[in-house]
């Protein structure tokens with residue numbers, strides 16, 4: 001299979017453009033194997049990107065789909081969300097509709113995380129659908145603990161007219177704004193009206209992102225990823241981020257299929273694990 005060509009993006013960073021015969025498309029930077037765009041068959045952008053995003057290592061790109069690996073959040077000894085999102089990947093194979101990117105930790109990174117592993121990220125564009133799989137192989141001799149997430153920023157017209165629907169009422173979650181204290185959802189939906197940062201442990205495998213204003217619903221389906229993190233930093237935190245445009249918190253909500261509080265997964269030597277998210281535009 002011919003290797004897909006790359007084109008230059010901001011700060012000289014290389015990206016792969018994926019296109020489907022339906023007209024849908026996606027863009028994936030080699031930096032962090034980071035998806036920064038997913039467009040529908042009609043060419044409408046479905047992911048949020050900060051207009052102050054930094055595209056070059058060691059900063060993670062703000063927006064799109066950061067890959068949190070080998071650690072989600074602060075659930076471990078590494079820097080927030082681990083180092084895969086700040087590292088360069090290589091193209092293994094691809095076609096016009098899909099690409100597989102590869103990463104192995106540097107000696108420096110193995111000082112922080114003393115394991116040898118091979119990470120493969122596959123991104124595939126289809127008709128109004130984006131499928132992303134993370135596969136990790138433990139190439140070391142010891143069990144390897146990890147947590148992980150697809151940290152997806154969904155574009156919404158206005159956060160006041162958007163919500164996430166988990167499909168089930170009364171779910172409990174760990175509230176990251178209250179030291180992971182347990183809280184309970186009254187209905188089945190999360191309306192973002194202030195900073196919201198929650199780990200739904202053992203979350204439903206399909207969560208819907210509803211942009212009421214745009215009349216758009218995206219389904220997030222997860223496989224092998226037991227948890228889901230829902231996040232919007234709201235005004236104070238977002239406007240304090242150097243790589244977030246002013247008041248851009250109003251234009252995204254994050255739904256992050258994860259192995260978070262259900263983890264860490266202990267991956268035996270020589271074994272592999274994979275997790276997948278399937279994003280599909282329902283309407």
Ligand SMILES: O=P(O)(O)OC[C@H]1O[C@@H](O)[C@H](O)[C@@H](O)[C@@H]1O
Nearest residue numbers: 073080081151176197229231256
């Ligand atoms: O700014 P970062 O490192 O990309 O993290 C953004 C957010 O990522 C979310 O997944 C976490 O739950 C939040 O606590 C965190 O603030």
